[in-house]
Structure formats: C-alpha cells, structure tokens
Amino acid sequence: MSLIVLAHPTFDKSLANKTIIEELKNSPVDVEIRNIHELYPDYDIDVKAEQQALLRHKSIVFQYPFYWYSMPAILKHWFDMVFEYQFAYGSKGDKLKGKHFLPSFTVGSSQSSYTALGFQHFRVYEFCKHLEQTAYHSQMDYIDPICFYGTSLTAGYTEDEIKAGAKQHARKLMEKLLELGE
Numbered sequence: 773m774s775l776i777v778l779a780h781p782t783f784d785k786s787l788a789n790k791t792i793i794e795e796l797k798n799s800p801v802d803v804e805i806r807n808i809h810e811l812y813p814d815y816d817i818d819v820k821a822e823q824q825a826l827l828r829h830k831s832i833v834f835q836y837p838f839y840w841y842s843m844p845a846i847l848k849h850w851f852d853m854v855f856e857y858q859f860a861y862g863s864k865g866d867k868l869k870g871k872h873f874l875p876s877f878t879v880g881s882s883q884s885s886y887t888a889l890g891f892q893h894f895r896v897y898e899f900c901k902h903l904e905q906t907a908y909h910s911q912m913d914y915i916d917p918i919c920f921y922g923t924s925l926t927a928g929y930t931e932d933e934i935k936a937g938a939k940q941h942a943r944k945l946m947e948k949l950l951e952l953g954e
Contacts, residue, residue, distance in 0.1 A: 775806065777834050780844065793805060833875075834876065837877060837878045860910040
C-alpha cells in the first residue's frame with residue numbers, strides 16, 4: 773500500500789488534482805490518501821498520526837499543485853513538523869530510511885514555458901532540488917517527480933483537456949507505484 777499526502781488548499785474546486793485522486797481511488801493500486809487540508813484546516817498537524825502513516829508505507833507520494841515554484845504552505849508546514857529531528861534525521865532519525873519519496877504535482881503552465889527560453893526560465897525539476905535534498909537528508913529513495921502541465925483554465929486549457937491529462941497523469945503514477953512494488 774502507498775501513502776498519498778494530498779495538499780491542495782481548494783481541493784473541492786480542483787479539476788486536475790481531484791481527477792487524479794479519483795482515478796487512484798478507483799485503481800488496482802492500494803492507497804491511503806491523507807488530505808492534509810481536510811485533516812488540518814487550522815494547520816495544527818497531528819505529528820504522531822502523520823509519522824505513523826509514514827511508517828505504514830514503503831512509497832510516499834506527495835500530491836499537490838505547483839504553487840509559486842514550490843508547494844502549498846500547508847505541505848511545507850507538514851514537512852517542518854513531521855520530518856522532525858530523531859525521526860527523519862539525526863543520530864537516531866532513520867525511520868524513513870529506504871522509503872520511496874515521490875513528488876507528484878500539477879502545473880498550470882505549459883511544459884514549454886518551463887525552459888531556459890520559456891516564460892518561467894527554468895525547468896520544473898530545477899525548482900525541486902529542496903525535495904531531493906529532503907529525501908536525501910532523511911535517507912529516502914528520491915524518485916523524479918511526475919508532473920502534469922497545462923492544468924489552468926485561466927491559461928486557456930479546457931476542462932476536457934485537463935481531465936484527460938489528469939487521467940493520464942494518474943496512470944503514470946499508478947505505473948510507477950506498481951514498478952516500485954506497491
């Protein structure tokens with residue numbers, strides 16, 4: 773079974789992330805989904821409950837929309853609280869050692885905008901170095917992110933295009949989890 777840490781501040785209005793989660797729920801892959809915005813609307817994270825969820829799973833997927841070249845605030849706060857000293861790092865902090873760390877996120881803009889000559893000037897992966905370092909520091913196996921570009925209605929994408937892309941993203945995520953033995 774895999775753990776999905778879902779961090780979307782307006783999940784009820786989401787098109788892409790909601791479709792991805794629905795596809796995962798209806799897939800042959802066994803997942804536990806923890807919607808941290810729903811669980812902790814006041815940002816008062818139950819650290820022990822989240823650590824126990826991490827300990828139950830070999831693969832941890834972080835599912836979220838790519839916000840301002842990073843993650844939503846609650847997910848950053850979640851990492852700050854849950855990946856604590858002597859749990860995720862430190863002389864006795866090896867509880868996550870060997871677990872898979874898989875970022876999975878949606879990006880409003882096109883993939884072509886995330887190039888040196890594109891509107892964003894950098895590839896998405898360049899904005900993920902902090903994730904890779906977090907995995908490395910906590911002795912986890914970092915898996916390159918699975919990204920879904922073109923998820924914004926305001927950028928001109930249609931609902932049908934977004935839903936179709938989200939289903940394809942979910943399939944890629946399921947394939948990766950099955951490949952990892954989940």
